Amino acid sequence: MKLKAPSKQALLGTLLSTLLLGLAPIAQADPTPGYLSDYQYQVATVSTLEEAQSIMDLEVTETRLKSICANRAEVWTYMMNRKRGIQVGKVFIHFTQLGEADESKEWAYHVAPYIIVNGEEMVLDNGFGHFEGKPAAMKDWEKYFGKSENCVVLDPTHNPEHLALEQNNLPNDWVTPLTYKSGAARQYPTTFGICYIRKTFTLPT
Numbered sequence: 001m002k003l004k005a006p007s008k009q010a011l012l013g014t015l016l017s018t019l020l021l022g023l024a025p026i027a028q029a030d031p032t033p034g035y036l037s038d039y040q041y042q043v044a045t046v047s048t049l050e051e052a053q054s055i056m057d058l059e060v061t062e063t064r065l066k067s068i069c070a071n072r073a074e075v076w077t078y079m080m081n082r083k084r085g086i087q088v089g090k091v092f093i094h095f096t097q098l099g100e101a102d103e104s105k106e107w108a109y110h111v112a113p114y115i116i117v118n119g120e121e122m123v124l125d126n127g128f129g130h131f132e133g134k135p136a137a138m139k140d141w142e143k144y145f146g147k148s149e150n151c152v153v154l155d156p157t158h159n160p161e162h163l164a165l166e167q168n169n170l171p172n173d174w175v176t177p178l179t180y181k182s183g184a185a186r187q188y189p190t191t192f193g194i195c196y197i198r199k200t201f202t203l204p205t
Helices: 008-023 049-056 069-084 138-146 160-166
Strands: 089-095 109-117 120-123 195-201
Touching: 049 109, 069 089, 069 109, 089 138, 109 138, 120 138, 138 195
Parallel strands: none
Antiparallel strands: 089 109, 089 195, 109 120
């Protein structure tokens, strides 16, 4: 039996289908919560808020009014690792002229430890009474300090513009705001957003 050659229309249809399949997006798994790819570091995960609370309770608060957030976060994450063997992360929120309502503050950023609770990022920030000494969802912490729920999450490993921000290598047309009192430049402009999030960690020892 002689096979009939496929028509031009059939060939075109097959070719089009092949091209469309090639253009279809490839499904990618979500990144592991708390995995910092640029550091190859996994932030600790716990199952319950009670566990997170017990870790947060290690934070010494007596020096809150005599210390800055960077010192507290460094000591707290260090002690969590030494006393409990917990590898928590640190989350920085960088303000812009739109991201901090009280411009009389000279804050350029705030930082606190964070951990993963059942797949959700929770900040352990005992430095402010607003959170009543309890773990706070990252989005709530972000909204309180950044005045936004859409802070730009910095990814300098994969985004050259984010890397320029971290290196303070800013183009001339990126005007950084000045603090109210000292006039010192705040590093992060409103180029991409009104606040920026950077996730990092304290090296365990």
